[in-house]
Amino acid sequence: MKTVTGVRFKRPGKIYYFDPGNLQIEKGMNIIVDTAMGEEFGEVVIAKKEVEDNEVTEPLKKVIRIATEKDEKMRMQYKAKEKDAFKTCLEKIKQHGLPMKLIDVEYKYDGSKVIFYFTADNRIDFRELVKDLAAIFRTRIELRQIGVRDEVKRCGGNGICGRQLCCCSFLGNFETVSIKMAKEQNISLNPSKISGNCGRLMCCLKYEQEVYEEKLKRLPKIGAIVKTEEGTGEVASVETLKEVIRVKYQDGEDFYFKKHNAKDVVVIKDAVMQEDKLDSESEEALKELEKLEKLDRDDKKNTTQEDI
Numbered sequence: 001m002k003t004v005t006g007v008r009f010k011r012p013g014k015i016y017y018f019d020p021g022n023l024q025i026e027k028g029m030n031i032i033v034d035t036a037m038g039e040e041f042g043e044v045v046i047a048k049k050e051v052e053d054n055e056v057t058e059p060l061k062k063v064i065r066i067a068t069e070k071d072e073k074m075r076m077q078y079k080a081k082e083k084d085a086f087k088t089c090l091e092k093i094k095q096h097g098l099p100m101k102l103i104d105v106e107y108k109y110d111g112s113k114v115i116f117y118f119t120a121d122n123r124i125d126f127r128e129l130v131k132d133l134a135a136i137f138r139t140r141i142e143l144r145q146i147g148v149r150d151e152v153k154r155c156g157g158n159g160i161c162g163r164q165l166c167c168c169s170f171l172g173n174f175e176t177v178s179i180k181m182a183k184e185q186n187i188s189l190n191p192s193k194i195s196g197n198c199g200r201l202m203c204c205l206k207y208e209q210e211v212y213e214e215k216l217k218r219l220p221k222i223g224a225i226v227k228t229e230e231g232t233g234e235v236a237s238v239e240t241l242k243e244v245i246r247v248k249y250q251d252g253e254d255f256y257f258k259k260h261n262a263k264d265v266v267v268i269k270d271a272v273m274q275e276d277k278l279d280s281e282s283e284e285a286l287k288e289l290e291k292l293e294k295l296d297r298d299d300k301k302n303t304t305q306e307d308i
Helices: 069-079 082-096 127-137 148-155 179-184 209-216 280-302
Strands: 002-008 015-018 030-036 038-051 062-067 101-107 113-119 140-145 226-228 229-237 244-251 255-259 266-269 305-307
Touching: 002 305, 015 038, 062 229, 082 101, 082 113, 082 127, 082 255, 101 148, 113 127, 113 148, 179 280, 226 244
Parallel strands: 113 140
Antiparallel strands: 002 015, 002 038, 030 038, 030 062, 101 113, 140 305, 226 229, 226 266, 229 244, 244 255
16 A cells, blocks of 8 residues: 555646655645646645555655745746747747748746647647747747547536536546447437537446447347237337337338336347448537548647647
């Protein structure tokens, strides 16, 4: 077991574990920690606790000290310079004619580095831009290319549900989202309904996916032949979360439908897997969704950074 404290550097953001040593650390405190990128200013979101060794990434970095009033003041001073730094960088981007969109600027708490976040369709050669910025700010400069999901996370907004975007309120990491999830959850394959403000598939498709996968393993597929108290019929539809099966029965030349609990249904013959037949409109929607899925993968490949 290891004693750790949970620290977050941004809101929202991922929580990282650090070794608190003998410091009396409480939730809500601001602290200075040692990271691979040097000293960082963070907020304690989890007080001291013990975790299993396999939950910790070795080597576990240490908490250097509890942030002082001087640290807080220094952080606010550099925070106030970010707007001017943004304007300066925009001017330099125009001068160099670079096809990139500046999103945000962030100073380290002690002014030892300035990070410029941007988006671009492809990788950008910004070496000359970095040199110009280093000459102006006389500190380390980092240009970090981010994806459109990160862009929206930094800009903020509300989703179609009316609530603040998940990535802006509590979501620490972006997980892979696929069209398969929408299909298994029986959601309309309409790009306008299942894509978020970032123009990519909505992150919330991932939230219930594990439950759907677990339930679908033990539920009959559409088209399967089943036996119920009503007789033998064909599965017409499945309400996955409720575990309710809608079965189609034949009575002479007529057909009728009845719902049954999955536990009361016995599968006689599995459904033969067939490709979904889509009309032209649905095919177009599916192509658009596949394009969004590919763009999401490309975003992760194209992210770059330059640190001087």
